[in-house]
Amino acid sequence: MIGFRLAAQRPPDPQRINETVVMRLEHVFEVDPALMTEHVRQQDMPVWDTQRIVADRWEHLAWMHDHWADTVVSGEELLEESGPA
């Protein structure tokens, strides 16, 4: 049975990034919960579900690159080859 229970994997406490954004997992940003109290409520989500959504997003972006071209040229590699600007 798939467990959609928050208790299965509760996310860590948030770390403040700026005045309106917090972060619980590396590079996964959330709106400050204090700003989601009146009209839109934040949902409680287990870590695995957040990670699934993030992984799906990256998969979607990779799919889109592959859809449009055979290869993606890296700007960082080109700049490295060229040396300091």
Place this chain on the structure above:
Amino acid sequence: MTTTALSDPVLEELVEILGADHVFTGRSARFNRARVPAPFPVHRWPEHVPDVVVLPTSAEQVAEVVKLANRYRLPVVPRAGATGLTDGAVPLRHGILVDVKLMNRILEVDLEDRTVTVQPGINMLKLNEELRQHGVMYPDDPASYPCSLVGGRIGTSGWSLIGGRYGHARDLVISFQIVLPTGEILEVGDGGGRKIRKSSTGFQLKHLFMGHQGTLGIVTEATLELVPRPEAEFSAFFSYPDYETAWRSTAALARSGLATLAGVVLFDEWKVRYLRRDDEAYIPQPPEVKAVVATALYGTSDEVRPAARRLLRIGLASGGEYLGDEISQGDWASRHDRYATPLHGRLAGGQVVPMSWHCEDAAVNWSKLPRVREEWHAIVERLSDRHPIFDDWGMFAYTNGAYKPWGDYLTEIDVGIWEQELDDESWAAWVQAKRDIAEVTVRHGGSISACHGACRAGEVDLVPLELGGQFDVMKKIKRALDPLNVMNPGKYLLDQAYEEETS
């Protein structure tokens, strides 16, 4: 449950033409086809519900439906993906809504003369999935790429994100078949040959039958351009300490002369500020990042790699800082699918509220961008001060010319709207703001829309001002082709054509 206002003889004739399975009178089928993503007066939803929805499968069926509409003098509203950001697919006078989604077949792939012929209900992403096996693609790339349909792209004459390289819908659609407002089926192209790209025979009618927002007919088949599938893609995002540096850099990049340059996109300070709220790519950016420019190249590997080196040199030399591969590649990939973005905005105090996205667009010359930007933001600021249900989400400027990505720009201001809170007063204020935005555009020598069309409430009032004598010609054409005003009536102020005839 049948709640349509149509008489039984009309419904019986529609069933005879289309079959009972293709005629819908229930509330769900009709209410769900009343609106598009453009701002919608949800408090007046019933005013826009069609009386009946039909889903034809052939041009002959469409033609018979239109002839029936003429016999009974009923409005006909065409609808494809319904992703348009103007009101082309929104019924203004109820009537028969013709949804072309079932006409979604690929009819022919011609690899010798490089064309694909399709029905209007096919989506570009799905089409390109099929074309990939042949090493070709149809490079029409709106923000609604995964969900808009070819028929709607023709009705809108839409803009493409990569149009600087490959052209826009008007350049990529070679010819099409259209059911005229009186029910005749017409083949329209650049001259007579279905697969001819350039002709000097006769009047050039292809453009006339593109971008009319469903007022001049319903497209039932289209022959489209095929290009080689790109071997390589390169995207580079640059950051800037101020808007002016980014604006000048945009011009330097767009004027580079690189044949593989598909587009350049300028993000202003409001846009960067908005993205810092929620977008994982922009939240970590340091405060000195005030504006961003995005660029992209497509072509063969032999072309793209050296062009990318030059593009990087131009971006850096004109004051930009390369933002790195993760944001350059990730954000660019997301640009093909902006309709998937979850939408919420902020009240003045910062509280999150559900908001719909509205994008007000125009075509503006590069030299006018800074002034237009200031005036547009001032209009939206005045609006949101009075009505906090509106939220300024910033501006983009995209290169707008086909094959020549310089000179003029698709300029847009994105505004979040808390639609559930709309009432007559706030809707009227919004419509006035749209008029004001259009007035700024026209005053600065621009065009009210580069991409969406200009028939929404508000900006449509300025269309005669922008077009001058061209608008009089539009009215004459409309009256000649649609003598009973059945095809999407009420759009583009074209009722005036019939009022003048009466007077």
